Amino acid sequence: MVKICCIGAGYVGGPTMAVIALKCPSIEVAVVDISITRINAWNSDQLPIYEPGLEDVVKQCRGKNLFFSTDVEKHVSEADIIFVSVNTPTKTRGLGAGKAADLTYWESAARMIADVSKSNKIVVEKSTVPVKTAEAIEKILTHNSKGINFQILSNPEFLAEGTAIQDLLKPDRVLIGGRETPDGQKAIQALKDVYAHWVPEDRILATNLWSAELSKLAANAFLAQRISSVNAMSALCEATGADVTQVSHAVGKDSRIGPKFLNASVGFGGSCFQKDILNLVYICECNGLPEVANYWKQVIKVNDYQKNRFVNRVVSSMFNTVSGKKIAVLGFAFKKDTGDTRETPAIDVCKGLLGDKARLSIYDPQVSEEQIQRDLSMNKFDWDHPLHLQPLSPTAVKQVSVVWDAYEATKDAHGVCILTEWNEFKTLDYQRIYDNMRKPAFVFDGRNIVNAEKLREIGFIVYSIGKPLDPWLEDMPAVA
Numbered sequence: 001m002v003k004i005c006c007i008g009a010g011y012v013g014g015p016t017m018a019v020i021a022l023k024c025p026s027i028e029v030a031v032v033d034i035s036i037t038r039i040n041a042w043n044s045d046q047l048p049i050y051e052p053g054l055e056d057v058v059k060q061c062r063g064k065n066l067f068f069s070t071d072v073e074k075h076v077s078e079a080d081i082i083f084v085s086v087n088t089p090t091k092t093r094g095l096g097a098g099k100a101a102d103l104t105y106w107e108s109a110a111r112m113i114a115d116v117s118k119s120n121k122i123v124v125e126k127s128t129v130p131v132k133t134a135e136a137i138e139k140i141l142t143h144n145s146k147g148i149n150f151q152i153l154s155n156p157e158f159l160a161e162g163t164a165i166q167d168l169l170k171p172d173r174v175l176i177g178g179r180e181t182p183d184g185q186k187a188i189q190a191l192k193d194v195y196a197h198w199v200p201e202d203r204i205l206a207t208n209l210w211s212a213e214l215s216k217l218a219a220n221a222f223l224a225q226r227i228s229s230v231n232a233m234s235a236l237c238e239a240t241g242a243d244v245t246q247v248s249h250a251v252g253k254d255s256r257i258g259p260k261f262l263n264a265s266v267g268f269g270g271s272c273f274q275k276d277i278l279n280l281v282y283i284c285e286c287n288g289l290p291e292v293a294n295y296w297k298q299v300i301k302v303n304d305y306q307k308n309r310f311v312n313r314v315v316s317s318m319f320n321t322v323s324g325k326k327i328a329v330l331g332f333a334f335k336k337d338t339g340d341t342r343e344t345p346a347i348d349v350c351k352g353l354l355g356d357k358a359r360l361s362i363y364d365p366q367v368s369e370e371q372i373q374r375d376l377s378m379n380k381f382d383w384d385h386p387l388h389l390q391p392l393s394p395t396a397v398k399q400v401s402v403v404w405d406a407y408e409a410t411k412d413a414h415g416v417c418i419l420t421e422w423n424e425f426k427t428l429d430y431q432r433i434y435d436n437m438r439k440p441a442f443v444f445d446g447r448n449i450v451n452a453e454k455l456r457e458i459g460f461i462v463y464s465i466g467k468p469l470d471p472w473l474e475d476m477p478a479v480a
């Protein structure tokens, strides 16, 4: 029986391995992690991450051919194929701080693999890593190998949170990079054989190692660039009276462009886009390509601009101050159908409003109070370290209350900011909300999900991103 071990039981490792176990009953899959709480949660009824369809898959395989364990060394030493899916956060200090990937967790995983291995292994990079990481890992492994043969493959993960299970069951492509040697090709074939249990052969692409590593960074940079492009247009739409939804619909009809990823919003978030672009920028700079680096940097600058613009709209519409005013924040996760808050635009928007001394009442159907307080008191980039290594702020943010109901959040509020596109926010009883708010009552829709006309009929002053402005807002330009 082929044995697979995955180091890192996170958003990628957990769902990916669950689907491999589901589709390959003849393979034994062990997911290991240094976080005891995370592994305990994977073994309980309350999984550590929320992802539609995940619970079902885990329940079908757990205890049969899918195991979650903290016994990292045992499972690594027994495995034929080892996936490494640990955190690769942005460095916060030293060389490349603020841009380069921090490979501390990766390196310690590689050293441990070298220490405990007694047989040949295929080591698969699942984490998103800088180009040429495989070479560094190869050096660590071969210099400590005791004669064991290690083949390194790059198999970046393209799943999107919120649709992870569907993405894994029906991937657009599976990318496997390996050495162009006979042993390298054999290793590629072994991993292809795993995916071939359910992925059509023409969707499994084999490349060299560096192309696979770079393709992942490039794909995320292209996706984020689309969002920043439409968000840049949204500012121009507001200035000219155009409607960004109509513009992106018209643009997306061009088959060369396509309709996906063209929704204007308060900005992109998630653990990957910003981190991977910063990483790409750093690699460009290290390779003497400042023009290319600056091109990609702009994608992040526009994202920051969009979040600032949103905060400025809120403050300037409300007589230039939100000091002491209650603002309801609906949605904190970086997008719907996930509880993940890493790099969520809600953090910057909330911090911006708190900077102007607002009182916030936050509701998100999937994010806990502890997580929100932690996010609002954490330094940039700290969020992407393993949970148990993140600092817990001794003083929770006092101007913030977290509630478990949108009506409670909006009661007596002066304004409502919609920051995540949860479906339930589309069908709230906005008349009831209006009746219980202070007047004038404002709605700032950071995801363009409410029917602005209907809300205006009720009496709200409504700001929708990239849409013709409410007369109230017209004389209050929000320049970041």
Ligand SMILES: NC(=O)c1ccc[n+]([C@@H]2O[C@H](COP(=O)([O-])OP(=O)(O)OC[C@H]3O[C@@H](n4cnc5c(N)ncnc54)[C@H](O)[C@@H]3O)[C@@H](O)[C@H]2O)c1
Binding pocket: 007, 008, 009, 010, 011, 012, 013, 032, 033, 034, 035, 038, 072, 085, 086, 087, 088, 105, 106, 108, 109, 126, 127, 128, 129, 157, 158, 159, 160, 161, 271, 272, 384, 385, 386, 387
């Ligand atoms: N989240 C996504 O949507 C996504 C998508 C594609 C790729 N990625 C990439 O995949 C990688 C993992 O991301 P994630 O979102 O799953 O992160 P995560 O923080 O959810 O999970 C990583 C896990 O690795 C564990 N870990 C760290 N060092 C370890 C070690 N030495 N031994 C054992 N366990 C260790 C941590 O405790 C943590 O549970 C990152 O490189 C990320 O960029 C993420």
